[in-house]
Amino acid sequence: MISDHQLLATLNAKFGFSSFRDGQEETVKAVLKHRDTLAVLPTGGGKSLLYQLPGYLLPGCILIVSPLISLMQDQVERLHRSGEKRVLMINSQLTGKSRQQAMRQLPSFKFIFTSPESLTNPDIIQALKKVKISLFVVDEAHCISQWGPDFRPEYLLLSVIRQNLDSPTTLLLTATATPEVRQDIIQKMGLENATVTQVIRSVNRPNIYYAVKRFLSAKEKEQSLIELVSRLAGPGIIYFASRKLASQFAEKLNKKTDKNVAAYHAGIAPLDRYRLQQQFMENQIQLICATSAFGMGIDKEDIRFVIHFHEPANLESYVQEVGRAGRDGQPSLALLLYCPGDEQIQRTLNHIDLPESTLLEAVRNKHQPASVLGDNHELFSFYLKHGYDGKMIIKAFKKRQRNLSSRLEWMAHYINNTKMCRRKMILGYFGEQLEQPQEPCCDITEPTLIQRFEHHNNETING
């Protein structure tokens, strides 16, 4: 058994940290005792360390499943920078000779990052079966929840893949999961609830002030955004529902405010995106007009405000996105702008109102273009590929639509609310209670506090 002293010594030697963050020690210890573990720790809470530290203390390799190549790359780079070279990425970019070579040298790697798709490749599974996997990690584990917002169909294959690899000790990592989603994650991984150690920390971010501003029209909202942004101090992000609007507003705000503003979305070339991120990190750009593509893996500490020009699809996304503000612990603002009709944008974006006839036709043709099914397209193809029949597909889609709808209703509830503390509402959604009132809190409990975020006023919010 590894002593507390050894644990701290390794933390210090390998990462240069002198203490654990909340939840880290408990998770690492559970993993080292070979317990299957679900850790729900806030964004930026240090979840990578939960498998990296055990990597240095367990004999075999650590296999990490990640939903995005960019997230894998980010982790690989960080490990390289820390001096760890025994790192491999197995994904669609690794092909031909270099893949064969990597497969032969597999035992020499400590950290192997991969995608669920790659793990459906029999050759890769065969190669992995020959190495000792000390820990099977699922990063962004909420992607497995079929009724959750970031559902990735391929994550459903992980339960079988894990069994194929002789059921190694498993670590499930996520930042935001309601109690319902936590149950779903465990079940879909094929694990027994009673045998899984759960390390759950609050999603509460005490230094974030929550506010909603309502407008009568889109025009009024737009006008107000320009004034608002001119007054707000510090680096910030504004989220939009579309790439086009993000770009348009970046241009407009660049002209009409004294800030350097840039747009960031999936339509911008990877190299440019990388450059923008760097410039934002170094404060050459003070404001980013983004779609939800911006944020995962952004580690800027002093973001002072996150504005939503359009509401997100659910409170999980909202909490994730506003959670990028105030990592340094300083007071920060989460402001949502609303005008009537905004909810329809999300309904359309998520294809919530997809008629049954469209689905039936898609089933009949065994195909339907992405333009009709939207995000559902991927899910649809997955079902077909894995032998779901028409009835099952329709049923699954109906359930998904109901679920997306109810999440959107929660957003409406949050926006229309005029009585209840917003922090309390958010915590309630995640099955938590607000233990004691907080400062700064929200526009319901302290309506005038928002003025303190404006830079002509030098007082701090706590002052």
Ligand code: ADP
């Ligand atoms: P998450 O995946 O939970 O969003 P990361 O693993 O990316 O978070 O970590 C966020 C940041 O916190 C990183 O810069 C990491 O180096 C830092 N960090 C993690 N653990 C500690 C610790 N115990 N002490 C200080 N910094 C830490």
Ligand code: MG
């Ligand atoms: Mg992470």
